[in-house]
Amino acid sequence: MENYFWGYKRPDGRFGVRNHVAIISASDNANFIGRNIADAVNGAVAVPTGFGRGEFGEGLKQHVRTLGGMGANPNVYAAIVVSLEPVMANRVADFIKKSGKRVEVITSDTDGSTIDATAKGIKIARQMVIDASCLDREKVGLEHLMLGVECGGSDTTSGVISNPATGLVADKVVDAGGTVILSETAEWTGAEHLLAQRAVSEELSQEIIEAVNRFDVFYKNLGVDMNANNPSPDNQKGGLTTIEEKSLGAIKKGGSRPVQAIYKYAEHPDKKGLVLMDAISAGVENITGLAGAGCQIIIFSTGKGNPIGNPVVPTIKASGNPRTVTLHADNTDVDLSAVVTEQMPIEQAGDLLYDEMLLYAKGKVTSSEVLDDLVVSVSRNGKYVYGY
């Protein structure tokens, strides 16, 4: 079994599996300009955002860390940050600059009208793409890989097929010295004791339990009992009855190795092995956090199907539901339904998914990449302060 991938070396020593020029909006009012630039230049991807004005405190830090983290992500060769004004643009650009890569800033304040700002962006992006195209991939070990695991549109097959198969891939990456990020805190509820038991210290074990309780209290203070409202109606239709059942299936995608640390949303892990990211479970928000943290690849396990991907991180859709892989064939990257239809052993499903992951790392395009179904949502969950 192969234990290496082909990556583009970056100035900070990380390796990308894509070679994107990212056009990152630092605020919502720059999305149109950012999209115009990305649409005009082959090889450039738009990373739009909501909000970005009137951000303070923890919310501001999270906004900058996430967008900056996507720019710093090794899958990005160089970035252009677009904004209404230079203050927010430079916050994001400065974050990206720490990775040593080329960053340019375009703002309406300094560069003028939509047409003028767009034209300037196109000229810069054009040259960045040409420069990026001169790079070759290098063969590197899996210790340089950071894999994000996500599940969305869950049904029973997620917990018994695609999540356990993803977990087997996660174990292989960890055993080879790489990093795996498991997230979706609310969906550890009822299974958090199992993660806590695998924590490398008593302190971390306690932090995991507290993270789950914090989510619970946060929602209760808003008058919502999350555990009575999750699984969602579509999860329930798929056969999931309670949050405990969903969680016990959800944590399977993280594999079985010891838990090394827990991090904030979109925080770059400084430890290798299996780590946790304390974040909301909603698919787009969560994979945006995984991309911001620096994952080069995301395996997105789904039961009932989900079309989206992240613009800078290839998002591999894997499903074990025979109906979903037919109905959503165009959105499915790895079909694991043979576990149902042909009694394929789960270990074999894990091997299949691992081999496919390495192919996607090598450059095979995912369905969300080829269909351009790429979306971003920086989480607003947590202690947000609004200026307006």
Next chain:
Amino acid sequence: MIIHHFTKMMSEYSNHNKNQGGKTLDNVIWLESKDNVATVLNDVEQGAELQIGDKKVSTTEQIPFGHKLALSDIPAGEKVYKYGEPIGMATQDIPCGAWVHVHNCASIRGVAN
């Protein structure tokens, strides 16, 4: 390891139920020996005779794809186990072979907190 157990159960089950004479194979996953529910991976009719491990269970109603059936009588107030862990509590007496879902099983975390 749950995953190995799951595979074993799958293959044991398929050995008991070789598809013969064009008869539909009912596909059931019983994850852990402690579990008092199993998951069906096809729509199962009422009155279907299922061989699950060394147990024979007759379904008392239709069980939809991806849903669970009781492998024993589960009295109201007793825990429902899947993955070898409690996934909730029976809110009414659940007979062996019945469909187990939101109508007769509730989250312990959602209710107790």
